[in-house]
Amino acid sequence: MQKIKVLVVATSVMMRKQISNLITEDSIIEVIGAARNASEAVSMVQELRPDVVTIDIEVPELNSLVALSSIMSQRPTPILILSSGTKDGIVATITGLQNGAVDFISRPTQLYGLDLSHIKDELIFKIKHAAQIPLRTLILNNITVSKVITGQQAEDNSKTECIEEFDQIIAIGCGVGGPKALEIVISSLPANFPYPLLIVQHMPPKYTKVLAERLKRFSSVQVVEAKNDQLVLGGTAYIAPGNCHMTVVQQGQEYRIKLHRKAPVNGHRPSVDVLFDSISGLKSLKQHLILMTGRGNDGSRGMLNAKQAGAQSTLVESQETSIINEMAEAAMALGCVDDEVPSHLLASKVMEVTGELANKFDK
The missing domain is CATH 3.40.50.2300 (Response regulator)
Structure with a gap:
């Protein structure tokens, strides 16, 4: 060998x-x-x-x-x-x-x-x-390589205004290779993107906070590390903290993030399956689930359950851009994937499945 x-x-x-x-x-x-x-x-x-x-x-x-x-x-x-x-x-x-x-x-x-x-x-x-x-x-x-942006430059970026009412939600799961893939996707969303994004990135505590801060610098949407009982707003991406599972619950007309430290699922905390299961329970929202680069099968069962419960769309990052393609492959093996999309086209696909691409051209 x-x-x-x-x-x-x-x-x-x-x-x-x-x-x-x-x-x-x-x-x-x-x-x-x-x-x-x-x-x-x-x-x-x-x-x-x-x-x-x-x-x-x-x-x-x-x-x-x-x-x-x-x-x-x-x-x-x-x-x-x-x-x-x-x-x-x-x-x-x-x-x-x-x-x-x-x-x-x-x-x-x-x-x-x-x-x-x-x-x-x-x-x-x-x-x-x-x-x-x-x-x-x-x-x-690495066609587009990140550049270190200063705090002053970050303040100059135009950001999406937080939106209290929305009828769709996007949930994303990723592991190895995720920080770069997330940057490619999140930074490509427009400043007027109206829906919340809930993100599980397999990563230890402290790293997820820095990841959220870095993504915020590159993006037009708001990006934060999620906090327990935080109000979910459109135009904002929420990164699950390392060592915490993240779920979303409906309380009246509001949606709030709940964090907990129950046992790891699929060897992970946060787990994509835990997030996807909670998203699939939000029946009043159109749900869009995405699995990106990552090792193992975390998220595949949750995506299947969500698909069977009526999720609007289920997407995976295609093999050509995935650093590790195991998470996407596991979901595809279960037959619950609508489409495979390379990372540099995922933002456009999200705009398409949510109807924002058509809205953009109608304006």
Whole structure:
């Protein structure tokens, strides 16, 4: 069997050594080089042509993000981020994911030492999966690469006004590859989009808050991390907090978000199935369910139940743009999918199924 060639990027000598030693314990992985900074990483990718690159994000050292963007623009390669889990590290990780990295692994901060042995299995697993991502998928996902936007610039963006009355709702589920896919979809919705979007992204606590803040900067609709008992308004996207299931309930003429920490479903909390099940119970609303890139089968059962209960539309991201297509495939296997759509066309499809595309041309 052909070995997976990995380039390790980290500013710390100890970090480069530990990562290299850990991943080469698997006989199918070969470390072909180790870079200590952005310029070395970019040149070594061109010279060595690795199958996967691991980048340790150390903030405020932003050269890692420079390397990531340069690699994706010059020679697209699956990149895994090792994130310290600090506030700055989380921001850098989300930025990296939106600039082309395919996945991340949270590692201990140096405060707790540099023993990475407990992440070995996850790291090896994700390297093997990253190596299988087609080049075409990487290219399609990085035709438009995110740019860091300052807070002042974010304030200048035109935003949708919150709308209290609506008759349709959109629910979205995604996992690996989701931050970039969500950016592509949410940022493409117009400033007058009138319906709420409820989103489950498989991600730990703290990361979802930063994801919501980043998406808000790129989008014309409002984007927030959801809070318990929050009023659902049209023109707003609500991201489920990490480690919390998110549901929507009707109270009189209002719809409110309810968060809880019951047992994980399909190995996830938040779970897409939990969200989809609650959405399918909102009989007075037209429901549109979307499954995007992600690992496993979370959301497929909920989509089937919603379809059988009369959901208006059920969509999945097509394989050509999905970093991992397992969630969509699981739903398709159940026969509950109306259409497959690449990520860059999903916003237009949402406009179509909600009738907003026709309304736009009528105006």
